[in-house]
Amino acid sequence: MDNNIAKRIQSLRDRLAYMQDIFAGKHADNADLLRERLDGFEKRATDGSLDDPFAELATVEDLFSYVERRLENEITPMDRVRIVRHPQRICLRDILENVYDNFTEVGGQDEHSLDPSMLIARAVIIRRRGKKSYRQSVLVIGQEKGHGAEFRNGGSVKPWGNAKALQYMRVAETEGIPIHAYIFTPGSYPIEDYPGAAQQIARNIYGMAGLRVPVVAVISEGGSGGAEAIGLADRRLMLSHGYYSVISPEGAAAIEGRLKAGERATPQLIEHCAENLHITAEDNLRFGYIDRIVQEPPLGARPWHFDFFRTLRQEVLRATDEVVISTRRPMFRGLALSRRRSPEANLDEMHMRWGLSPAAKNRLRERRQQKFLRLSRNAARDRRPFLAKTATAFWDWATKPWVTFKYDFYRRHRRKLSGFMEEMGNEWDTFKTRLLSPWHRLARSGGGKDITASELTALSAWSGDGRRRKWNYISPRYKIDRAVTCPNSASYGCLDLWGPDLFAEFAGVCSHCGYHFPMEPEWYVKNVFDEGSVFEFNSEIEAGNPLNFPGFAERIAEAQKKTGAKSGCMTFEARIDNIKMVVAMLMGTFRGGSFGAAEGFKFVEAAERAAKKRQPFLAYVHGTAGIRIQEGTHGVIQMPRCTVAVRRYIESGGLYMVLYDTNSFAGPVASFLGCSPYQFAVRSSNIGFAGPGVIKETTGMDIPPKYHRSYRALSRGHIQGIWDRRQIRANLKQALMTIGGRNLYYR
Incomplete structure (x- = not known):
């Protein structure tokens, strides 16, 4: 057999095997026809009974091409995946x-x-x-x-x-x-x-x-x-x-x-x-x-x-x-x-x-x-009344010149003037000190107040009143009239905790090892921010079923009824000791905190609102299981979309902070959350790209215990600190006062 013919036969066999692989047993009659014609040609070409083998081979190749063109119209989405x-x-x-x-x-x-x-x-x-x-x-x-x-x-x-x-x-x-x-x-x-x-x-x-x-x-x-x-x-x-x-x-x-x-x-x-x-x-x-x-x-x-x-x-x-x-x-x-x-x-x-x-x-x-x-704005259900949307858009348009003048012109020049006056004041203080230095030396030589040894060695007086913290919101689980076992009891010997104490006074924190039991989103809204300062916006935007995924609309309705929320993201304005901020909270109670088009819509709007009002932007992640798979690419497009919104906010001078709690995985962590320069986590939280089951399925590896614990994220530089739940309010205030500066929105 001619070497060129042998190569072309092998190429056809590869095409046949490819066809069988991508259709996974479907269209077997077409595959049988092609195999029969190819085997017959190869047999005749081997025994030399063909007058013009190249012409007949061309006929077989044309048949292959014809069948491929015909099957092209039968390709399903899963066939494309196999391709x-x-x-x-x-x-x-x-x-x-x-x-x-x-x-x-x-x-x-x-x-x-x-x-x-x-x-x-x-x-x-x-x-x-x-x-x-x-x-x-x-x-x-x-x-x-x-x-x-x-x-x-x-x-x-x-x-x-x-x-x-x-x-x-x-x-x-x-x-x-x-x-x-x-x-x-x-x-x-x-x-x-x-x-x-x-x-x-x-x-x-x-x-x-x-x-x-x-x-x-x-x-x-x-x-x-x-x-x-x-x-x-x-x-x-x-x-x-x-x-x-x-x-x-x-x-x-x-x-x-x-x-x-x-x-x-x-x-x-x-x-x-x-x-x-x-x-x-x-x-x-x-x-x-x-x-x-x-x-x-x-x-x-x-x-x-x-x-x-x-x-x-x-x-x-x-x-x-x-x-x-x-x-x-x-x-x-x-x-x-x-x-x-x-x-x-x-x-x-x-x-x-x-x-x-x-x-x-x-x-x-x-x-x-x-x-x-x-992108994807039409994939979310915007239930806001037309007049409300029109009024909001008009207000943004009307106030933009004033905001631009106030922050981009007036405050910028005021800072320059303040800097100049500060430098002049420093120069005057230096001059005054040198001018009056002889008088100061004379005054010191005349004697001063004696400092006793007891004043030097005594401890500072404790200014606290010694009372335990009274929370504005108490978890409904405090009604559990039984003992609760800490997950770390086998390792650290934690004693059982009485439910009313654990979920009320102790704020869900084990008094022995410090393990943090999960708490409701409402606990943070009521106990972290100033009482009466929380103002929710865009609550009418709700999760839907943009792909008409079978049975998913009912599951969304069930989650809305169970949680009282219309989506897995709550956006609101709030204050901590009168420091104003905009907050986007991903709620793990709403279908695991899955993130879709509605959540992305609200997150982008929150970032833009924080930029307009020149306020800090906090993403509090009560929990997120990742992108909502039933929304397909409507969900995955939120990764670059929300990241763009965050980048624009940061580059305009905003202070963007992220706080993780419970379990935070997948797309949101791998995009608009993970890009923050200031990321913190509540103790005992888990942070990562994929859960243990996904890692086992895709890599075949069994991950070690506590592989996704927050302290591991801290060790590799993903987060910058781990906070106790009871100290979130104080730590947030401290972070806002220290991380913020003249070029950041923080007051």
């Missing part, structure tokens, strides 16, 4: 070799240098204008899965891999070159070694929100936090067979099926969840979370689809050009954009400079931030 996970799927190295003209890899080359799951490269694109060629540099980052390369860890990036990506994104910003991010990940590796998975993803998202160079992201497999770590971009493209989701269909099935450890979800339930999560490119384009779909060949792009790589190159160039053009003044945009959006345009022949002026860089960053702030 992007398949070893034959294109990977980032394929893209570097076929889309770019040259590249040098600078990170993640092997198992022992950096994280091999994160590939970073400096690439070159050669474009022309007329007869002249131009070389344009670009930074390429992305998860590298390889074609079944085990050491690549399936594209699950460890914290140091994301840290390296952020480092080189800042290098690209310094050098003024665009960033192309390719997302090929089922999710980040859930490990809490330094700096911690959640903390590093939060740093990446926060950093990307402020980059002053064009950023284009291409999504193939976008798994939750791992995708967002490099996904906050000016233009987001998505491959037509890719998926972008808050969680894998298998993970959603495990939650929906309430499976216990070791149990497996049925294929039917997994297919059902994949469909209801709305994870496809068409779904995300309709939601507005991507800007364009890059069409792939039937059944997905593989390394030998060279036409696809040419298409991808054109789309990436077009997206980068559009981002650069969008920073120009309106009179220069229209013609340039229309030329590049034409289907017949060959962007290799339409070179344009990607460099930006300082003013254009600022416009670019502002447009990116505004883009993400606008």
